[in-house]
Amino acid sequence: MNVLIVEDEKSLASEIAAFLEKEHYLVEMAHTGMEASEKIAVNLYDFILLDLGLPDYDGLDLLREAREINHEAAFIIITARGEVSEKVKGLDLGADDYIAKPFSLLELNSRMAAIARRKFGQRTSHINFGQFSLDPLSRKVMCHEREVDLTKKQFDLLHYLLLNKNRALTRMQLYEHIWGNMLGDEYDSNFIDVHIKNLRKKLAEYAPVEWLETVRGVGYRANID
Amino acid sequence: MKLRYKLALYNLLTKLLFVAVFLLLMPYFLERINTIQTDNELINKREQVMDIIAEYGVEGLIADSANNAFGSYNILKQEYISLEKAETDSLWNFIEIAQRMVDEEVINYRVLNYSFMVDGETYLLEIGTSLDNIYKTERNIRTITLILLGLFVIISFIADTTLSRVLTQPLEFITRKLKETKSPSLYNRQPVKTSTTDFAYLDQTLLELMQKIDELFTKEKEITANISHELLTPVSVVQSRLENLINDGGLSEPHAEKVSESLRTLHRLKGIINSLLLIARVENRQFIKNEQFSLEELLREVIEEIEPIASDKGLQIQALFECDHNMTRANRSLLFTLFFNIINNAVKFSGTEAKGSVEVHCFSENDQFKIRISDQGPGMTEEQVAEVFQRFKKRKSPDGHGLGLAIVKSIADFHEISIQLSSKLGFGTTFLLSFPKEM
Incomplete structure (x- = not known):
């Protein structure tokens, strides 16, 4: 899928680009509003990541313009955190999601995956792991026809680990995904450990969970073939 | 005490003091004035009598009488004049108070005694005025003065209080403005109307x-x-x-x-x-307060969120909802953060050795909805309590950055919720949140 990153901070744009390329996206970058406007006029994109704080262009104008030409694209607004009114306006103008700086690339990845599933009808069928399978739409985890009863937090945690399978996720990345930025960032590493512990306990009642690995000094990883 | 009342009280006291001094001194002055005036009148009368004697001779006045004396009382015995021969050589000229018996009635008189010589004979002239008369005048004057003084005190008191009220009205307005001001940005900018x-x-x-x-x-x-x-x-x-x-x-x-x-x-x-x-x-009030929700529901959500951590530590969160409170103009996610931070703090500081429980108690007191959140953790010293809501003043904890309670304070202020914090070293910490009535 084609992605356009509109971000005036070049180093941030290139980090995002490097990450998305690894995720098999085709990535282009624009560092000014003008550049972005030109690119949008010529090419068709599936995703446009748009930083609202551009030096030469009102981000919301660019969004309006881009949606007219390229109304198939999914728009994710990137902005400095918490500019509530801008967020609301952006979503009103048809942006699909909103992500606040500083964000985790993995979070961006999972948001894009969610949009792809929703918008482009990409059938991410059940994710199979160990002897389990997870259905993202019905939000159910099954083990040999038996449903595993998970809390909302446990499900989200598991889903996020599976989306980023075979990749070590730090506790902060998990924490941010589950709780967002709402709690005033009174980050407590305990939270994730406790939830993982409970998740393991619950899953272990049905089948072995050795695929859910604790990565020393980093966090957790779901090892799945 | 308000300035206005102080002024009124001061005015009243000085007036009463003045009246008291006046009342104390008045009898003395009245008597003095009366005596002098009476004496002057007596002297006047003596001059008139002496004029008559000079014109008609003393003999003519006392000739008819048997004992060589002349006496005249007016009908009501208020005054009398007497003239008689005296067997004395000394000359009298003085005024005194003396008693006279008239028709078997003792009456006090102010009496002028005056002796004079006519043809080698000494005569004594007495002119008297009844003191009763004098006292009556005195009493009348005193009554009138008292009434006037009373009126003066009352009227001037009313006038003074009215004046001081009018005068201090701008000051009261300013005081009211200050009292109503919760933060400098909310200060009432309407200027005070005054010529002072x-x-x-x-x-x-x-x-x-x-x-x-x-x-x-x-x-x-x-x-x-x-x-x-x-x-x-x-x-x-x-x-x-x-x-x-x-x-x-x-x-x-x-x-x-x-x-x-x-x-x-x-x-x-x-x-x-x-x-x-x-x-x-x-x-900066960049959040919108326009949500309606039940506090009990919100608290249950927060508790559900923290419960796993607490039970992992062997702690219990005990919730007691005596009553619920519906927020009408509030920001739900901000209040979520507020409760989350307080309860999470309580759990965090409760120690790992499963010490007691964290209690969340909702109740109503004096028509005001309150929430008490208490832990049985290590507690804090008074100095710690005093600065706990300040930024970067954190209690010893591995995580966190000392801003959690500063956030709590700003959200509480934003919603006009007052927070009282009490803590005792070794016994735990209690947060008491009081919600404004009108919300």
């Missing part, structure tokens, strides 16, 4: 001060917000770079750990920036 320059000056100066303070506050908040805001992008760059480093998978385990540690540090930095931004936004 002192008050106008006071009002103007206060207004300028408030504006100055407000300006400084705003500037400080803006600076915090701007710095925090400007830090977001660079932090984002570093975070992305470090995440890419880990994701590339080419790192040895120790290097991956180092990068992960850096990410953790970065996360702390993010936490500080975001918390400062949150506080600045709340203080």
Whole structure:
């Protein structure tokens, strides 16, 4: 899928680009509003990541313009955190999601995956792991026809680990995904450990969970073939 | 005591003192005045009598009488004149108070005694005025004076209080404005209507001060917000770079750990920036308070969120909802953060050795909805309690950055919720939240 990153901070744009390329996206970058406007006029994109704080262009104008030409694209607004009114306006103008700086690339990845599933009808069928399978739409985890009863937090945690399978996720990345930025960032590493512990306990009642690995000094990883 | 009442009281007291002194001295002066006047009258009468004697001779006056004396009383015995021969050589000329028997009635008289010589004979003239008469006059004067004084006190008191009320009205207005002001930005800018320059000056100066303070506050908040805001992008760059480093998978385990540690540090930095931004936004009232929800529901959600952590520590969160309270103009996610931070703190500081429980108690007191959140943790010293809501004054804890309770305070202020904090070393800490009645 084609992605356009509109971000005036070049180093941030290139980090995002490097990450998305690894995720098999085709990535282009624009560092000014003008550049972005030109690119949008010529090419068709599936995703446009748009930083609202551009030096030469009102981000919301660019969004309006881009949606007219390229109304198939999914728009994710990137902005400095918490500019509530801008967020609301952006979503009103048809942006699909909103992500606040500083964000985790993995979070961006999972948001894009969610949009792809929703918008482009990409059938991410059940994710199979160990002897389990997870259905993202019905939000159910099954083990040999038996449903595993998970809390909302446990499900989200598991889903996020599976989306980023075979990749070590730090506790902060998990924490941010589950709780967002709402709690005033009174980050407590305990939270994730406790939830993982409970998740393991619950899953272990049905089948072995050795695929859910604790990565020393980093966090957790779901090892799945 | 209000200035107005002080002025009125002072006025009343000085007047009463004046009246008292006057009442004390009045009898003496009245008597003096009366005596002098009576004496003058007596002397006048003596002159008249002497004129008559000079014209008609003394013989003519006393000739007819048997005992060589003349006496005349008026009918009501208020006055008398007597003239008789005296067997004395000394000359009398004095005024005294003396008793006279008239028709078997003893009457006090002011009596003028005067002796004079006519043809080698000494005569004694007595002219008297009844003292009763004098006292009566005196009493009348005193009554009238008393009534006048009473009227004077009452009227002047009313006039004074009215005047001082009118005069101090601008001051009361200024005081009211100050009392109503919860923060400098909310100071009532309506100028006071007064012709008293002192008050106008006071009002103007206060207004300028408030504006100055407000300006400084705003500037400080803006600076915090701007710095925090400007830090977001660079932090984002570093975070992305470090995440890419880990994701590339080419790192040895120790290097991956180092990068992960850096990410953790970065996360702390993010936490500080975001918390400062949150506080600045709340203080600048950039959040909308337009949601309606039940506090009980919200609290249950928060407790559900923290429950796993608590039970992992062997702690219990006991919730007791005596009554519920519906918020009508509030921001739900901000209040979620507020309760989350308080209850999470309580759990965090309750220690790992399963010490007691955390209690959340909702109740109503004096028509006011209150929530008490208490733990049985190590508690705090008085100095710690005093600065616990200040930024970066954190209690010993491995995580966190000392902004959690500063956030709590700003959200509480934003919703006009008052927080009382009490703590005893070794016995735990209690937060008492009182909600405004009208919400």
